[in-house]
Amino acid sequence: MIEVRQLQKSFGSLDVLKQITFDVTPGEVVAVIGPSGSGKSTMLRSLVHLEEVTGGSISICGKMLVENGSYTSSTAIREITSTMGMVFQHFNLFPHLSVRDNLELAPRTLKRESVQQITAKSRELLAKVGLADKADVYPSTLSGGQKQRVAIARAMMLSPDILLFDEPTSALDPELTGEVLRVIRQLAEENMTMIIVTHEMSFARDVADRVFFMDNGEIAESGTPDEIFGNPKLERTRTFLMRE
Numbered sequence: 753m754i755e756v757r758q759l760q761k762s763f764g765s766l767d768v769l770k771q772i773t774f775d776v777t778p779g780e781v782v783a784v785i786g787p788s789g790s791g792k793s794t795m796l797r798s799l800v801h802l803e804e805v806t807g808g809s810i811s812i813c814g815k816m817l818v819e820n821g822s823y824t825s826s827t828a829i830r831e832i833t834s835t836m837g838m839v840f841q842h843f844n845l846f847p848h849l850s851v852r853d854n855l856e857l858a859p860r861t862l863k864r865e866s867v868q869q870i871t872a873k874s875r876e877l878l879a880k881v882g883l884a885d886k887a888d889v890y891p892s893t894l895s896g897g898q899k900q901r902v903a904i905a906r907a908m909m910l911s912p913d914i915l916l917f918d919e920p921t922s923a924l925d926p927e928l929t930g931e932v933l934r935v936i937r938q939l940a941e942e943n944m945t946m947i948i949v950t951h952e953m954s955f956a957r958d959v960a961d962r963v964f965f966m967d968n969g970e971i972a973e974s975g976t977p978d979e980i981f982g983n984p985k986l987e988r989t990r991t992f993l994m995r996e
């Protein structure tokens with residue numbers, strides 16, 4: 753479903769991703785952990801073309817986004833990236849739009865579905881994240897946890913095959929993380945394919961099928977949660993977890 757080969761990204765002389773290779777299969781939940789600056793966000797953002805990589809290949813659902821550092825056409829890039837939804841640490845909701853309009857803007861622009869279908873879907877997704885009564889309010893009136901649940905509902909509006917989360921709870925007060933993690937957990941139970949960059953170790957251990965430990969631009973260690981969290985021989989992961 754996602755095939756990444758020898759992905760490289762440099763900012764000037766700084767090598768942020770160093771020949772990263774991995775696959776994600778349909779329905780799999782991958783948690784990405786690792787120290788600050790190890791390249792987790794850059795890796796995630798590369799998958800949706802928010803960063804242009806400097807080398808390597810990314811294939812999404814059998815379609816090449818970038819092959820040996822050369823990107824496909826801009827039309828194909830749009831088509832491929834529209835199969836993925838992304839949720840950011842700081843929600844990135846449009847402040848001047850109501851909750852409902854935040855959800856409906858992209859699908860209305862794309863015009864793949866009728867207005868009625870789009871309205872029905874936004875209503876259904878808001879109910880799914882427990883915010884059916886917030887359709888007409890503006891983001892500024894919501895708590896952080898509510899904003900993030902709106903962002904998740906918005907990311908689902910185009911019926912993505914894959915959801916990507918970049919530290920979805922890092923900007924939240926501790927008492928608000930639970931409501932967001934519950935929504936992500938429910939998506940995992942529904943077999944949504946997801947990559948989640950997170951500092952929530954117990955959540956990663958619980959929900960992920962596989963864990964990538966990134967360090968210094970590489971996937972230094974990867975395995976099932978038990979292999980990653982329960983193996984005292986994984987020295988780099990161990991040192992990181994002691995510090996967390």
Ligand SMILES: Nc1ncnc2c1ncn2[C@@H]1O[C@H](COP(=O)(O)OP(=O)(O)OP(=O)(O)O)[C@@H](O)[C@H]1O
Nearest residue numbers: 763766768786787788789790791792793794795966
């Ligand atoms: N636009 C940019 N220009 C220059 N350097 C950048 C840029 N974006 C990221 N970097 C650098 O790339 C490295 C990796 O950053 P990235 O945000 O991917 O790490 P991260 O593992 O997600 O960290 P964190 O957990 O703090 O979010 C860091 O050294 C960062 O300073």
